[in-house]
Amino acid sequence: MTVVLKLGGSVVTEKDRAETIDGAALDHTADAIADAISAGDIDDLVVVHGGGSFGHHHASEFGVSTTDGSHDVDAVHAIHGAMTTLNQFVLRRLLDRDVPAVPVHPFSAGHRSERGELTFPAGQIETLLSEGFVPVLHGDLVAHAGEGVTVVSGDELVVELAASLGADRVGLCSAVPGVLDDADAVIDRIDEYEDVADVLGESEATDVSGGMAAKVRALLDLDSNATIFGRDGLSAFLEGDDPGTTID
Numbered sequence: 001m002t003v004v005l006k007l008g009g010s011v012v013t014e015k016d017r018a019e020t021i022d023g024a025a026l027d028h029t030a031d032a033i034a035d036a037i038s039a040g041d042i043d044d045l046v047v048v049h050g051g052g053s054f055g056h057h058h059a060s061e062f063g064v065s066t067t068d069g070s071h072d073v074d075a076v077h078a079i080h081g082a083m084t085t086l087n088q089f090v091l092r093r094l095l096d097r098d099v100p101a102v103p104v105h106p107f108s109a110g111h112r113s114e115r116g117e118l119t120f121p122a123g124q125i126e127t128l129l130s131e132g133f134v135p136v137l138h139g140d141l142v143a144h145a146g147e148g149v150t151v152v153s154g155d156e157l158v159v160e161l162a163a164s165l166g167a168d169r170v171g172l173c174s175a176v177p178g179v180l181d182d183a184d185a186v187i188d189r190i191d192e193y194e195d196v197a198d199v200l201g202e203s204e205a206t207d208v209s210g211g212m213a214a215k216v217r218a219l220l221d222l223d224s225n226a227t228i229f230g231r232d233g234l235s236a237f238l239e240g241d242d243p244g245t246t247i248d
């Protein structure tokens with residue numbers, strides 16, 4: 001069973017306060033992952049975490065998004081540097097619980113063509129998985145032909161890896177309990193973007209990669225099902241259930 005799990009930046013950080021970890025949420029998340037691995041619920045796990053108040057804060061300061069790039073070397077170091085710092089925090093929490101977590105920095109692995117298409121080789125991840133590690137990636141910057149560097153969101157990486165690894169399960173843990181309808185009830189299942197386009201918005205916090213609308217669009221393109229759920233749904237997802245919203 002291969003699982004790709006995205007930990008939203010709104011889960012692991014306080015998204016409204018620059019470079020602030022949500023320590024309690026991170027502990028809860030790391031506990032749920034360690035428990036699922038020791039219970040034997042998952043063989044291969046890839047974790048991808050978002051930017052939260054680390055990536056998005058600096059990216060918006062330098063005007064960099066998934067489509068608008070920069071050639072400013074200071075922007076590269078500020079944004080990528082903040083993301084590697086957040087990655088260290090996530091890794092530490094997992095290592096403290098004996099999860100064999102190792103870093104994979106997308107800036108050193110992927111790139112975009114002039115048309116913005118992402119190339120992200122999966123061989124490194126596949127090999128780490130078969131050698132018993134838990135790769136922990138993150139939203140980052142990537143080289144972008146004609147643009148300098150642009151943001152690659154954790155959601156894009158999840159979609160790429162889910163397809164290239166042939167993942168059995170894909171989960172996005174966010175600050176909301178799922179995709180919400182106009183009465184704030186969790187939508188159980190989404191098959192068509194048009195059915196939910198009216199209720200999908202961007203993130204309430206600073207976010208350069210498109211919030212919930214971009215997430216749903218990207219997940220609908222996947223061959224396999226994906227699930228969007230909140231913090232309280234993480235253990236259930238890791239145990240094999242489908243809490244929150246299933247994107248078909």
Ligand SMILES: Nc1ncnc2c1ncn2[C@@H]1O[C@H](COP(=O)(O)OP(=O)(O)OP(=O)(O)O)[C@@H](O)[C@H]1O
Pocket residue numbers: 007008009010011049050051052053056154173174175176178179180181199200201202203204205207209210211212213
């Ligand atoms: N219909 C909707 N249902 C649920 N959330 C929505 C909806 N429309 C907009 N949102 C916003 O989308 C946010 C989730 O997207 P966001 O990109 O912030 O999540 P994340 O993946 O946890 O964060 P990050 O991008 O930092 O990793 C919610 O917190 C909410 O503000």
Ligand SMILES: C=C(C)CCOP(=O)(O)O
Pocket residue numbers: 009049050051052055056059079083138139140141151152153154155208209
């Ligand atoms: C803003 C940066 C650098 C990463 C964005 O990743 P996301 O939070 O998964 O969208």
